[in-house]
Amino acid sequence: xxxxREVITIPESPVIHPFGTRHTPEMVIDxxxxxxxxxxxxxxxxxxxxxxxxxxxxxxxxxxTALFFHHLRVDPANPHWPDRDRFVLSKGHACAMLYAAxxxxxxxxxxxxxxxxxxxxxxxxxxxxxxxxxxxxxxxPLGHGVAxxxxxxxxAKMDRSKRRAYVVLGDGEINAGVIWEGALAAAKYKLDNLTxxxxxxxVQQTGATIKVxxxxxxxxxxxxxxxxxxxxxxxxxxxxLDALDEANEIHGRPVIIVAxxxxxxxVTFMENDHFWHGSPPTSAQFEAALSELQxxxxxxxK
Amino acid sequence: xxxxVKYPFGEPIxxxxxxxxxxxxxxKAREDVVVLSADVSNSDYSGMFEDIYPDRFFNVGIAEQxxxxxxxxxxxxxxxxIANTFAFLFATRALEQVRTHLCYGQANVKxxxxxxxxxxxxxxxxxxxxxxxxxxxxxxxxxVVIPADPIAVHKLLPQIVSLQGPVFFRLxxxxxxxxxxxxxxxxxxxxxxxxxxxxxxIISCGVMxxxxxxxxxxxxxxxxxxxxxEMHTLKPLDRELVTRCAQETGALVTVEEHSIIGxxxxxxxxxxxxxxxxxxxxxxxxxxxAESGPYHALLDCYGMSVNDVVIAAEHxxxxxxx
Numbered sequence: 171x172x173x174x175r176e177v178i179t180i181p182e183s184p185v186i187h188p189f190g191t192r193h194t195p196e197m198v199i200d201x202x203x204x205x206x207x208x209x210x211x212x213x214x215x216x217x218x219x220x221x222x223x224x225x226x227x228x229x230x231x232x233x234x235t236a237l238f239f240h241h242l243r244v245d246p247a248n249p250h251w252p253d254r255d256r257f258v259l260s261k262g263h264a265c266a267m268l269y270a271a272x273x274x275x276x277x278x279x280x281x282x283x284x285x286x287x288x289x290x291x292x293x294x295x296x297x298x299x300x301x302x303x304x305x306x307x308x309x310x311p312l313g314h315g316v317a318x319x320x321x322x323x324x325x326a327k328m329d330r331s332k333r334r335a336y337v338v339l340g341d342g343e344i345n346a347g348v349i350w351e352g353a354l355a356a357a358k359y360k361l362d363n364l365t366x367x368x369x370x371x372x373v374q375q376t377g378a379t380i381k382v383x384x385x386x387x388x389x390x391x392x393x394x395x396x397x398x399x400x401x402x403x404x405x406x407x408x409x410x411l412d413a414l415d416e417a418n419e420i421h422g423r424p425v426i427i428v429a430x431x432x433x434x435x436x437v438t439f440m441e442n443d444h445f446w447h448g449s450p451p452t453s454a455q456f457e458a459a460l461s462e463l464q465x466x467x468x469x470x471x472k
Numbered sequence: 473x474x475x476x477v478k479y480p481f482g483e484p485i486x487x488x489x490x491x492x493x494x495x496x497x498x499x500k501a502r503e504d505v506v507v508l509s510a511d512v513s514n515s516d517y518s519g520m521f522e523d524i525y526p527d528r529f530f531n532v533g534i535a536e537q538x539x540x541x542x543x544x545x546x547x548x549x550x551x552x553x554i555a556n557t558f559a560f561l562f563a564t565r566a567l568e569q570v571r572t573h574l575c576y577g578q579a580n581v582k583x584x585x586x587x588x589x590x591x592x593x594x595x596x597x598x599x600x601x602x603x604x605x606x607x608x609x610x611x612x613x614x615x616v617v618i619p620a621d622p623i624a625v626h627k628l629l630p631q632i633v634s635l636q637g638p639v640f641f642r643l644x645x646x647x648x649x650x651x652x653x654x655x656x657x658x659x660x661x662x663x664x665x666x667x668x669x670x671x672x673x674i675i676s677c678g679v680m681x682x683x684x685x686x687x688x689x690x691x692x693x694x695x696x697x698x699x700x701x702e703m704h705t706l707k708p709l710d711r712e713l714v715t716r717c718a719q720e721t722g723a724l725v726t727v728e729e730h731s732i733i734g735x736x737x738x739x740x741x742x743x744x745x746x747x748x749x750x751x752x753x754x755x756x757x758x759x760x761x762a763e764s765g766p767y768h769a770l771l772d773c774y775g776m777s778v779n780d781v782v783i784a785a786e787h788x789x790x791x792x793x794x
Binding site (some may be wrong): 226252256298299300306308310311313314317318319322323324325326328329335347348351352354355357359362404 | 481509527528530532533535537538541543544545546547548550551553569572573576577579584693753
């Protein structure tokens, strides 16, 4: 029997695993399952409105889930809390996944997700600060994130605040020169309160990064710019959680987590295919993708 | 009105030095002000701030895009960043950052555009900034302010910092005459009538204001009484004053150190075409690049001499009622 008190304390948004709690198997399973469910939400959003970017959203599902449901110190009820951690989705085209994470985290109603990219929606085609609670800066034009997050980290240092700045980068995105301008500045100012996460899915709009603009040796590049580099499997929730914690322990240098991911992760026919960078699925493709993702959720429930 | 303008003008003072001094005063008054530079702080004199407040000064290197983006991040943390580099670089190389984050994202970042117009005269057209006003003016949410002399720099800079949202503050490199006395009290968004007249209104901004005041003396001698308006805020433009001048004087001349495309002349013409169509003559640089040379000689050679203003005013008067 549910007592009155228990009814009151049932949280409206799903339980988070607060920062600092141990990465138990139960927590890892819970977060992994959520990431797949967010993929299903993104699939529905893009399918219903026939517009949006699936591939790069699917590759950051675990990363954004780990951040918003465990690692980030934020308060959806008080999105402008001065000492909140700052988050920038520099690869703004993956915002459908960010919107799903923000909605379930409690920043706005989950029902709003299906208004993605439609008229009068708070969910613009790429992130916008004024309309969407939880968005710090607009993004979409690629390359801004490192320098902006460096400015955020610099402000935190000036305030002697423990708040941190996080930025998720696409791999195609780091073709842009301003990324490396920001990387130089973050190293100059020893911004150890800045963590970048590179969604290294290996595919950009017109093909494989190795063909469009080779990035290797990626870890050496960032190290030579004065960054501490952590390399992880970006769909392994435990590894992502551990890497985020490890980054907090590095002193005197900014950190980049190079997360090896798969574009279109979770749907066999979408994986590693640049066609799914920005194309909506047909109804048959939607059904097939939905079925595959639902089976994947089921596997985690066993 | 006479007390606003000094006749004769005061001794020329370096506008960039005045800017450096104004920054230092601001640094004392406001602890939330931070200053960023793309490694030109000994050119634009933002280095004077660095000397006094090194912990609030950031040289990000020759990286104008990061300059603006880092300022955006600092603004997100509650600082009021003033980013410094050459005006043309804000309006060209860093423009995407300015549009996306300052204008669309409404980041509270101030851009101090140094060496504007032809004022970096000897460095030549690569360094001249003759399209910055057109570019900045068309961006939603942007405020564009152009001080006319060193006094104006001191009076306008604190207002810019108090204003919420992005501002482009357009600065001259060189020694310019002091035209304003202590009575000068500009308010952002409001033009100032410096001299009354009924025959034509000359609307100008920046260092061209001094040349317009000189042109007015010549015009008076030839029987034309011009009204002189200083429009230190290009955006939001003082539409009410522009319309009133069109109604009361029947003809307008605009004078700016900028291309005649897209700047003050265009802004004024846009207003009066809506509210009170009258002849508008635009003084500025024609649709072309200038060349290297001494500053005042360049202004004279490229369509911005005192005589160019006089001729434009005469043509405007002649065009009335036609």
